Each structure stands twice: as C-alpha cells, then as structure tokens.
Amino acid sequence: MRIIVDAFGGDNAPLEILKGCALAVREEGLSVLLAGETEEIKQCAAQNGISLAGIEILHAPDKLLMTDHAGDILKAKSESSMAVGLKALAAGEGDAFVSAGSTGALVMGSTFLVKRIQGIRRAAIASVLPTNAGPLLLLDCGANADCTPEFLLQFAFMGGIYAQKVLRIARPRVSLVNIGTEETKGGKLQTAAYALMRQEEHFFAGNIEAREIPFGGCDVAVADGFTGNVILKMYEGVASALMANIKAIYKKNIFTTLSALAVKGGLTDLKKRMDYTEFGGAPLLGTAAPVIKAHGASDAKAVKNALRQARDFAACGATQEIAARAARSGGAAPDKQDEV
Amino acid sequence: MRIIVDAFGGDNAPLEILKGCALAVREEGLSVLLAGETEEIKQCAAQNGISLAGIEILHAPDKLLMTDHAGDILKAKSESSMAVGLKALAAGEGDAFVSAGSTGALVMGSTFLVKRIQGIRRAAIASVLPTNAGPLLLLDCGANADCTPEFLLQFAFMGGIYAQKVLRIARPRVSLVNIGTEETKGGKLQTAAYALMRQEEHFFAGNIEAREIPFGGCDVAVADGFTGNVILKMYEGVASALMANIKAIYKKNIFTTLSALAVKGGLTDLKKRMDYTEFGGAPLLGTAAPVIKAHGASDAKAVKNALRQARDFAACGATQEIAARAARSGGAAPDKQDEV
Numbered sequence: 082m083r084i085i086v087d088a089f090g091g092d093n094a095p096l097e098i099l100k101g102c103a104l105a106v107r108e109e110g111l112s113v114l115l116a117g118e119t120e121e122i123k124q125c126a127a128q129n130g131i132s133l134a135g136i137e138i139l140h141a142p143d144k145l146l147m148t149d150h151a152g153d154i155l156k157a158k159s160e161s162s163m164a165v166g167l168k169a170l171a172a173g174e175g176d177a178f179v180s181a182g183s184t185g186a187l188v189m190g191s192t193f194l195v196k197r198i199q200g201i202r203r204a205a206i207a208s209v210l211p212t213n214a215g216p217l218l219l220l221d222c223g224a225n226a227d228c229t230p231e232f233l234l235q236f237a238f239m240g241g242i243y244a245q246k247v248l249r250i251a252r253p254r255v256s257l258v259n260i261g262t263e264e265t266k267g268g269k270l271q272t273a274a275y276a277l278m279r280q281e282e283h284f285f286a287g288n289i290e291a292r293e294i295p296f297g298g299c300d301v302a303v304a305d306g307f308t309g310n311v312i313l314k315m316y317e318g319v320a321s322a323l324m325a326n327i328k329a330i331y332k333k334n335i336f337t338t339l340s341a342l343a344v345k346g347g348l349t350d351l352k353k354r355m356d357y358t359e360f361g362g363a364p365l366l367g368t369a370a371p372v373i374k375a376h377g378a379s380d381a382k383a384v385k386n387a388l389r390q391a392r393d394f395a396a397c398g399a400t401q402e403i404a405a406r407a408a409r410s411g412g413a414a415p416d417k418q419d420e421v
Numbered sequence: 422m423r424i425i426v427d428a429f430g431g432d433n434a435p436l437e438i439l440k441g442c443a444l445a446v447r448e449e450g451l452s453v454l455l456a457g458e459t460e461e462i463k464q465c466a467a468q469n470g471i472s473l474a475g476i477e478i479l480h481a482p483d484k485l486l487m488t489d490h491a492g493d494i495l496k497a498k499s500e501s502s503m504a505v506g507l508k509a510l511a512a513g514e515g516d517a518f519v520s521a522g523s524t525g526a527l528v529m530g531s532t533f534l535v536k537r538i539q540g541i542r543r544a545a546i547a548s549v550l551p552t553n554a555g556p557l558l559l560l561d562c563g564a565n566a567d568c569t570p571e572f573l574l575q576f577a578f579m580g581g582i583y584a585q586k587v588l589r590i591a592r593p594r595v596s597l598v599n600i601g602t603e604e605t606k607g608g609k610l611q612t613a614a615y616a617l618m619r620q621e622e623h624f625f626a627g628n629i630e631a632r633e634i635p636f637g638g639c640d641v642a643v644a645d646g647f648t649g650n651v652i653l654k655m656y657e658g659v660a661s662a663l664m665a666n667i668k669a670i671y672k673k674n675i676f677t678t679l680s681a682l683a684v685k686g687g688l689t690d691l692k693k694r695m696d697y698t699e700f701g702g703a704p705l706l707g708t709a710a711p712v713i714k715a716h717g718a719s720d721a722k723a724v725k726n727a728l729r730q731a732r733d734f735a736a737c738g739a740t741q742e743i744a745a746r747a748a749r750s751g752g753a754a755p756d757k758q759d760e761v
Contacts, residue, residue: 212662213662213665223600226607226608227608258651260563260650260651260654267566267647268566268567268645268646268647269567271566271647290654291651291652291654291655291658292654292655292661293658295655295658295659295662296658296661305608306600307600307607308647308648308651310600311598311600311631311648311651311655312631312651312655314632315631315651315655315659316655317632318631318632318635319635319655319656319659319660319663320659321632322552322635323635323660325553326553329687330684330687331684331687333684333687344670344671347669347670348670351666
C-alpha cells in the first residue's frame with residue numbers, strides 16, 4: 082500500500098512528518114509518496130539522520146500557511162504540498178492521503194480535487210472519541226456547519242460503514258445527537274433527520290443525548306458540523322479544565338504530592354486513554370479515495386498512526402461500500418449534489 | 422418579598438419543597454405563597470414537623486405528571502400547581518415564581534400565562550456553569566431549539582443584564598458560541614447573529630469556542646437552545662465520566678485507597694464547586710416577571726437557594742432593565758413577536 086503524505090502540513094512539519102513516514106515504512110511496511118519541496122525534504126532527512134528508504138518525493142514548490150484561507154488551495158496555493166498530494170491521490174498515484182495541515186483547506190481540497198463518491202452530498206470529518214465503553218465515532222466534526230436532513234442520513238450510513246470496517250465494531254449503534262430521546266425532540270433539522278434515519282432499522286439506534294457520549298452510549302454519533310464541533314471542543318475543554326483542577330489538588334501540600342505517587346500510574350493511563358495521538362487522525366468520509374486529517378500537533382508517532390489508519394481505511398473496502406449504499410438510495414443526482 | 426412556589430414540581434415534592442420553603446422563611450426572611458393541593462400540603466407539614474409560618478397556601482387541585490406534554494399546562498392541566506402558581510404571578514400576587522417541575526411546561530406556561538416582556542421574541546433558560554474562573558451564564562439551554570439571529574441578540578443583552586445585576590459581574594463579557602474566533606466562522610445563524618451583536622460594543626466580546634467555556638473564557642455565552650443544551654449535557658457527561666474514571670483509579674488497591682485520604686478534602690471541594698445545588702436554579706429570561714426553574718432533583722437546600730435567587734432576581738431590577746433595552750432597539754413589534 083502506498084500512502085501520499087503532505088510533508089508541510091502541521092505544527093511540526095517537515096521533521097516529525099518525515100520521522101513518522103520513516104517509522105511507517107519500517108514498522109508497517111508501507112511505501113510513502115511524500116509531497117513537498119524536494120530540497121527541503123532531502124536536507125531535513127540528511128540533517129536528522131532519517132532514511133528515505135521506501136519514501137519517494139513528489140515535488141511541490143509551495144506550502145499552505147496559517148494565514149491562507151481554505152479556498153486558496155484551489156487557486157493561489159494550487160502548487161502547495163497539500164494540493165499536489167490531493168491531485169496525486171485523485172490520479173491514482175497512491176491509496177490514501179494524510180495531512181496534518183489546515184482542516185478547512187483539506188476539506189475543500191478533497192471535495193474539489195479528489196471529489197465525492199457519486200451520490201454523496203457532503204464529505205464529513207469524523208473523530209474517534211475515547212469513552213468509558215470504548216471508541217465512539219462522531220461526525221460531522223466541523224466540515225459542514227449547516228446541514229440538511231439528507232446530509233445527516235448520509236453521515237449516518239457512512240459512519241456506520243467506517244465503524245464496522247475500520248473500527249471493527251460488528252453491529253455499530255448509530256444515533257442522532259439530540260436534546261431528548263423521543264422522536265419529537267430537537268429542532269426542525271433533528272426531527273426531519275430522525276424521520277429519514279428510522280427507516281434504517283438495521284443500524285439506527287434512535288437519539289442520543291450529549292450526556293451519554295462520554296459513556297459510550299452509542300458507537301456512531303451523528304450531528305451537523307456545528308454541533309459536532311461543539312461536542313468535540315467541549316470534550317477537550319471540560320476534560321482539560323477538570324484535569325487542571327485535579328493537578329492543583331495534588332500540588333497543594335506534601336501529603337497530597339506524595340499521595341499522587343500511588344495513583345500516578347492510573348492517572349497516566351487515563352491521560353493516555355484520552356490522548357489523541359493514540360487514536361490517529363480524523364478520516365474524511367464521503368471522498369472518492371481515503372483522506373485522513375492528522376492532528377495539527379502530531380509528532381512522529383501520531384503521524385505513523387495516521388498512516389497506518391490510512392492504510393486500514395484503504396484496505397478494508399469502506400469507500401466501495403459507501404458508494405454501493407449511496408447508489409442504492411438516499412443519494413442525490415450528480416447535478417443536485419451541491420444544493421443545500 | 423413574596424415568592425410563589427410550585428409545591429408539586431420535581432422528584433422530591435412536596436416534602437423537600439416544603440422544607441426548602443420553611444428554610445427560606447427562616448433564613449432569608451422571605452414569605453411564600455405555596456401553590457398545590459391544600460390538604461396534602463398541610464398533612465406533609467404536620468407529619469414532618471415543618472412549620473407553615475410565613476407560608477400561605479394557594480389551592481391547586483391538580484399536578485403535572487412526567488407523562489404530560491408541555492402544552493398540557495394550558496388546557497388539560499390548567500389547574501395544576503404550576504399553572505395556578507404562574508397565573509398568580511401574572512396577577513401580581515408574588516414577586517417571582519419557583520418550580521422544580523417540567524422545564525418544557527414551565528417555559529410554555531410562562532410564555533403564555535406570565536407573558537413576555539414587550540418586544541422580547543422568546544424567553545430563554547439560562548444556566549450558571551461553574552468554571553475555573555468563576556460562574557458563567559449560558560443561554561439558551563433548551564427552551565428554543567431553532568432560533569433567528571434576532572433571538573440570539575436578545576439573549577445576549579438579557580444575559581448581560583442578568584449577569585450584571587444578579588451575578589454582580591460589573592462589565593460582563595458576552596460572547597457568541599461559535600466554531601472559531603473569526604467573524605466569518607459558523608453557520609448562517611452564527612454569522613448573522615455576530616453581525617447584529619457586534620453593534621453592541623459595550624458588552625459583545627466576540628466569539629467563544631466551546632473549549633474555553635469550562636475555563637471561563639467569557640461571562641455570558643449565547644447559543645440557540647439546541648446548542649446550549651448540548652453544551653450543558655456535555656459538561657455534565659464529561660465531568661461525570663471523568664470523575665468515575667478517577668474514582669476507579671482510587672479503588673484499585675490499598676495504596677491508592679489510602680492516598681485518596683490525602684486528597685479527599687480537595688476532591689470534595691471540587692465536587693462541591695461543580696454541584697448544581699450550590700448555584701441554585703436556572704432563571705427564565707424574557708418573561709414579564711421572574712421565573713426560576715429549580716433542578717428536578719432539588720433537595721431542601723437547593724429549593725431554599727432557588728427561592729433566594731428568585732428574590733435577588735426580583736429585587737435587582739433586571740426585568741425592568743431588559744424591558745428598557747427591548748424598547749430601545751432590537752425588539753419586535755408585538756404582532757411580530759411569535760414569528761420565527
């Protein structure tokens with residue numbers, strides 16, 4: 082399997098990207114097509130003792146910057162490492178694409194350069210959340226702030242297929258994020274989406290209230306991109322604020338500090354379980370070929386995990402199954418794909 | 422100050438409601454008009470040794486049940502303790518109303534029986550959240566799942582006034598919950614609401630991402646009711662799941678259990694800080710007279726705090742200031758008040 086990688090996306094590019102690719106070649110047996118400025122990549126590898134074995138460089142003279150807008154990927158930055166990598170994926174030069182760069186640019190670039198699976202209205206970003214009962218897939222995490230009920234229906238079956246094939250959950254429970262369990266709950270979007278989803282008896286598990294998400298009350302939680310992003314950010318924020326409070330309790334005096342030793346292992350385990358790097362990146366669902374958004378702060382290990390995840394995504398046939406499902410029903414005609 | 426109270430709302434009614442009212446009379450010097458079935462209230466007081474000094478009973482032959490719908494308060498259950506209490510408030514027989522009963526019924530009952538301040542489009546439920554930097558007021562927490570930009574503008578100034586007058590925050594920072602800080606972020610609702618709010622230079626503090634809410638990144642966070650409810654439920658769920666994990670770490674072995682003693686005080690303090698009963702109930706903002714929704718599981722102390730909060734709300738002039746602000750601008754003509 083060959084994974085195309087954006088050498089210049091993310092806070093720690095190109096060094097950690099390069100290290101992560103080398104790890105993936107060595108430990109996962111992958112081959113890499115690394116998009117970016119050739120000389121810079123070669124210099125970085127040489128200066129840091131990183132072997133380029135298994136890594137082919139695909140020259141891209143430009144880079145996306147933090148100040149660029151998402152749409153720049155299509156014109157002003159069409160020769161950036163992200164754009165060049167996406168075009169290579171579209172041309173079949175690799176099995177999947179990984180970038181730790183701007184999410185907005187990646188979604189726009191994927192949508193226009195790699196394109197959507199026929200019948201799929203919108204590509205969604207999915208995040209794997211740690212819960213007390215195992216991993217939970219949440220989508221859309223922010224690619225589409227405004228959604229129609231049909232988008233949510235499609236997110237539901239795309240998420241279910243990914244959960245089954247990549248997360249290996251045999252019969253994923255797919256739920257709609259809502260403000261109550263009854264089918265009459267929620268705003269116009271939720272009641273209409275519920276009506277569409279309830280026809281999918283084999284996987285739709287009804288509504289889920291946000292409170293149940295950290296307890297793993299379902300396997301796939303479906304929401305519009307605004308709501309999904311709020312859920313993701315609340316998860317990070319509350320956990321973070323609470324851990325800061327607990328740390329402060331331990332630092333209070335010598336007794337508390339000593340007591341911390343007893344539970345240090347347990348707290349470290351907990352922190353690890355909640356660590357994004359353990360879960361790899363966030364897949365885009367709905368694109369014609371697999372794209373993975375790695376966390377912006379990814380280190381080499383996180384990059385390696387993202388590449389492994391990309392390989393699993395490409396190898397398991399999820400894209401083909403989504404295409405089959407979209408063709409069957411719940412898919413818009415191509416000329417209607419962009420309407421909201 | 423006289424507070425009207427629903428004797429039969431909430432999981433622990435009428436006993437804890439009655440105890441809480443008696444505490445409020447004794448400790449806060451309030452007088453209470455307690456709506457509910459007269460004989461049942463008298464019996465409960467007698468059997469539990471609760472003094473009815475300072476408590477006048479307002480007879481209401483019926484009760485709302487968990488199986489009732491919100492709209493039942495206007496017809497089928499128009500003689501319930503909640504409906505009778507709201508009508509008494511509308512008739513000026515008390516300064517504020519407190520109920521621990523159904524939120525949906527309370528919002529509908531308040532909107533139709535107590536009515537909205539002239540010019541206010543929708544009443545919103547506001548919750549006070551504990552953060553690492555002090556209390557934060559979040560609204561709307563679920564009364565209005567679908568909102569227009571104008572509703573959000575009104576929530577913003579109502580929340581700001583309440584934060585100033587009741588929470589005693591001198592210059593509250595009022596922010597719009599959004600999925601990024603730039604004014605172009607979010608869906609159609611957020612961008613339009615931002616455009617309205619930015620004209621309110623004296624209090625609008627821009628967007629706030631959900632991640633910053635537990636850190637107290639603003640004093641008032643404004644969202645549509647669906648989003649607000651998701652934020653509230655995520656806060657409860659993540660904190661709850663994390664505390665459960667931490668408890669499990671302590672129970673692991675004898676060393677961890679002993680170490681728990683050192684930090685017990687600190688963790689108890691933390692738990693207390695996050696305890697809803699310390700914050701009282703959730704005020705409805707936008708009704709012509711103050712209404713407080715006490716937590717469904719309220720015990721006597723929580724009920725007493727809710728009554729004290731109702732007194733503060735009524736005494737501080739927030740309702741009058743909201744009315745003045747609604748009249749000035751950003752308020753709909755009476756005939757347009759119900760349009761979405």
